[in-house]
Amino acid sequence: MKVAYWPGCVSRGFTPELHGAMAKVAPALGIELIELNRANCSGCGVIAEHSQELADSLNARTFALAQKEIEQGADLMMNICSTCQGAQSECQERLDASAAYRAEVNKHLTPEGLEYAKGIVNKNFLWVLVEELGLEELGKLVKRPLTDLRVGPFYGCYIVRPTDRIGIDDEHPRDSYLELVIETLGGTVVDYAGAQKCCGFPISLMQPDTSFKMAGRHLGDAKDAEADCLVTPCPLCHLNLDMQQPVVSKAVGRDLQMPVLHLPQMVGLALGMSPKELGLSKHVVKPTSVIDWSTSVVGAVGALSAA
Numbered sequence: 452m453k454v455a456y457w458p459g460c461v462s463r464g465f466t467p468e469l470h471g472a473m474a475k476v477a478p479a480l481g482i483e484l485i486e487l488n489r490a491n492c493s494g495c496g497v498i499a500e501h502s503q504e505l506a507d508s509l510n511a512r513t514f515a516l517a518q519k520e521i522e523q524g525a526d527l528m529m530n531i532c533s534t535c536q537g538a539q540s541e542c543q544e545r546l547d548a549s550a551a552y553r554a555e556v557n558k559h560l561t562p563e564g565l566e567y568a569k570g571i572v573n574k575n576f577l578w579v580l581v582e583e584l585g586l587e588e589l590g591k592l593v594k595r596p597l598t599d600l601r602v603g604p605f606y607g608c609y610i611v612r613p614t615d616r617i618g619i620d621d622e623h624p625r626d627s628y629l630e631l632v633i634e635t636l637g638g639t640v641v642d643y644a645g646a647q648k649c650c651g652f653p654i655s656l657m658q659p660d661t662s663f664k665m666a667g668r669h670l671g672d673a674k675d676a677e678a679d680c681l682v683t684p685c686p687l688c689h690l691n692l693d694m695q696q697p698v699v700s701k702a703v704g705r706d707l708q709m710p711v712l713h714l715p716q717m718v719g720l721a722l723g724m725s726p727k728e729l730g731l732s733k734h735v736v737k738p739t740s741v742i743d744w745s746t747s748v749v750g751a752v753g754a755l756s757a758a
Contacts, residue, residue, distance in 0.1 A: 452583060455517035455525045456484040458494045458571075459532035465694070469686050469729025472578070472715040473531055478593065481583060482529075485520050487513060488523040493535040493542075495687070496653075497611075503545075504508045507552075510542040511751040514573070515565035522590065526602045527583070528573040531715065533534025533685040536575045543573065546600025572689040575610060577684045577714060581628045586635045594723035600742070602717070603678035604629035605669065605692065607685035629682065632714075636721035639679040645669030650688040655695075660702060666691045667703030677741050678711040682717045688715060693735050710738035714736050 462470040478486050490513040492498075499506035518526035530536055546553050547569045558564050574582070580589060610617060611626045619625045626647065630640045651665030670692060673681055683689055691699070693711040700707045712720075716729045731738045 452481060452579075453483040453485060453525045454527055454529035454579070455520035455533075457490055457513060457517065457528060457535065458486065459465050459530060459535045461690070462531055466686045466689055466713065468733040469531060469689070469713040469715065472713055472722060474553045474728045475480065475713045475724060476719045476722065478608040479724075480580075480589075480718075482579070484529075485525055494530075494539040494610050494682040494738045495534050496538050499538070499541075502652070504556065506538070507542045507545060508556050511546060511553075512560055512563070512565060512731060513555045514546075514571050514723070515545070515560055516575070517573070518571055518740075519565075520569060520661055527579075528571055529576060529579050530573065531576045531684070531713075532609050532612035533575055533577075533683075533689070534687045535574070537617070538693065539573055543571070544616055552589050573749055575580050575684055576625075577610070577628050577632065578625060580632055580718070581625075586631060589718075590635045591634070592637055593721045595719070595721055597633075597721050598637050599675060600638045601641050601679045602633045602638045603643050603673040603681045603687075604633065604677065605650070605681045605683040605688060605711070606647050608653075610684060611647050629684070629714075632718070633682065633694045638717075638721075641673065643669075643672040643676040643678065645672050650685075650691045651715075652687045652691040655691060662691065663695065663699045663702035666695065667699045667705075667707065670696065670699065670707045670709045671705060674707060674709055678709070680712055680738055681714045682714055684714045686713070691740065695721075696736050708741050709743045710734065710735060710736050712738060715730075 458470050491509050494506040540556055560566055633640050651662035655662040689711055696707055717731045726739045
């Protein structure tokens with residue numbers, strides 16, 4: 452499988468371990484990444500508050516770059532950021548709904564020789580795992596089942612709502628894919644209240660205390676449910692849940708110490724890669740120091756010693 456790959460801004464800046472883990476994991480899954488090096492920020496929904504046409508033009512440009520790769524043999528466009536997925540899906544919905552608006556936006560792309568054509572398929576890595584690779588095939592690739600690892604899924608906002616735009620239906624229950632992947636990798640799914648709630652990042656600059664309390668509530672709920680870690684397909688959620696966790700702990704008045712894995716990192720662990728390869732040492736709450744690896748991910752002592 453060949454994909455026009457959009458890593459997003461955050462995975463190459465604040466969370467480079469995510470970008471690095473994806474680069475390690477992709478070949479093991481039979482995915483060839485054609486990185487869209489010239490692509491720009493999706494806007495995260497923020498730019499659209501100031502100029503809808505500017506935000507749509509930026510995303511149309513990324514789509515157009517991906518379409519050039521698809522014309523050369525790529526199967527689809529893939530991203531590793533659920534916030535990007537949400538912003539880009541919203542943009543694509545507008546572009547595809549109006550030929551007149553699409554033509555207006557394309558005027559901004561003309562100087563670069565680019566044009567967005569209706570109908571590009573853009574999927575988050577989570578969706579690619581389930582819908583393109585398939586859970587059965589993913590299961591065959593597991594070398595080190597995540598036995599006894601209790602994992603709480605954390606979707607974030609943008610990949611589960613609104614359901615129509617995100618394409619959640621009976622045929623594509625995308626709001627349960629994280630649970631399915633965790634189980635396929637041999638882990639135990641932990642049910643807790645915050646799995647599909649907002650991490651608080653969107654309001655972190657305007658109302659930081661509220662933002663941190665939101666994150667702390669979810670982390671605390673997962674801890675109370677005896678999760679070993681959370682896993683998320685969203686690097687922005689990772690920023691609030693992991694990078695800000697020391698501040699978050701103070702905001703809610705409890706010691707949380709909850710590791711947060713990027714989705715490719717969890718997959719990589721099950722495929723036999725070491726925590727060091729996957730960048731787990733770069734986290735604020737380091738999974739290798741918090742999780743009891745002697746009972747979770749059994750049979751992995753040799754690989755984990757390299758962490």
